[in-house]
Amino acid sequence: MPKLGMEPIRKAALVKATITEIGRAGSLDVTVSQIAKRAGMSSALAHHYFGSKEEMFLAAMRHVLTLYGAEVRGALAVAEGPEARLRAILRASFSAGNFRRETVGAWLNFWVLAQTVPEAKRLLAIYQGRLQSNLLANLRGLAGDRAAMVATGLGALIDGLYLREGLKSGPPDAASAVAVALDYLSQQLEGFTA
Amino acid sequence: MPKLGMEPIRKAALVKATITEIGRAGSLDVTVSQIAKRAGMSSALAHHYFGSKEEMFLAAMRHVLTLYGAEVRGALAVAEGPEARLRAILRASFSAGNFRRETVGAWLNFWVLAQTVPEAKRLLAIYQGRLQSNLLANLRGLAGDRAAMVATGLGALIDGLYLREGLKSGPPDAASAVAVALDYLSQQLEGFTA
DNA sequence: GTTTTTGTTGATTGACGAGTCAATAAACTT
């Protein structure tokens, strides 16, 4: 009963399942069978569509990064003025979508993956580059010659807050994370009301 | 030719080798044989002394945490006044010892380990708790009722900077990391010269 | 209506790795 045009559907299901399983397991030690099972197919089919486990991981990572990018772009679209745009980026970074347990767990493991797999490192570099230039662009004019340092700090702070959320026991608390980041920002901008 | 009293020596060698190998591989996917080989013994002996790979990992993690704790304590011992003490903590966090490639790589993987292994989570919680209370204690009086938020931010910032160092391509750059953290601090304390 | 393309899986292969065991040897004890 092979319905045609299954490929994109299956691939999407596998990507989603990969993220879920990595988040669940809290590590990259997930078997292809586990992923395939969660996606409702045989492990052979998973290999058929992706070729290898690593490709599945990378596809999952791309997906997470894409979602994040979309969220940021969406938030930026409705924000006017540099300060509002900065706030928008922060809020998007800790939005409900990116801040689910599984997603945070997946991120953590993608960081680890980036240590070994060049393509993962590349993807992560793109994300960091975009974030950095977004921050920097909006900070220039607001923070003067301190813009570069503030951007670096903000970027690191976001990652740090993200990391801590992923590790803590209770449910993720986006509100307090975003509060800390916003506080950092407003504190840094004090005295620079252009 | 069994010399007696080998146990502590071999355990220490294994712990060191574990950190090195995890750092090298950039993941927890390290075989006991690899570790044992680097430590100059058979894998059987490694199992003899530690019982399991997980125990080795935990011992390595304890060691890293111990070193970090010692470094902080040492730096605090010669610092007078809350502000100097805060700076001391920051400098210790990014000290040469804690900031070698392998160590940072190991940290990253310990974070991952903490997602799965309760004992690892416990150890990490102890580290975070100590750091937090150290920061908070010295921030009270300097930052007034903002102390709690600043402490949270500083803690996350440290982790974030650490994380980014671990991921970046070139050699770790402690100086710029500590500069960002110090900048955050001084910015937060502005206007609060008690 | 036969051939090709697409979807699908159970079974199998082949490698690798954690942990165990039996054996050997040197030191300490009594």
Place this chain on the structure above:
DNA sequence: AAGTTTATTGACTCGTCAATCAACAAAAAC
């Protein structure tokens, strides 16, 4: 000197898992 404890390893077991294969099914193309 006999017995015990500590050190040490090569060989082996047992499980797991990524990846492949052979085979079957249905739709599409010719």
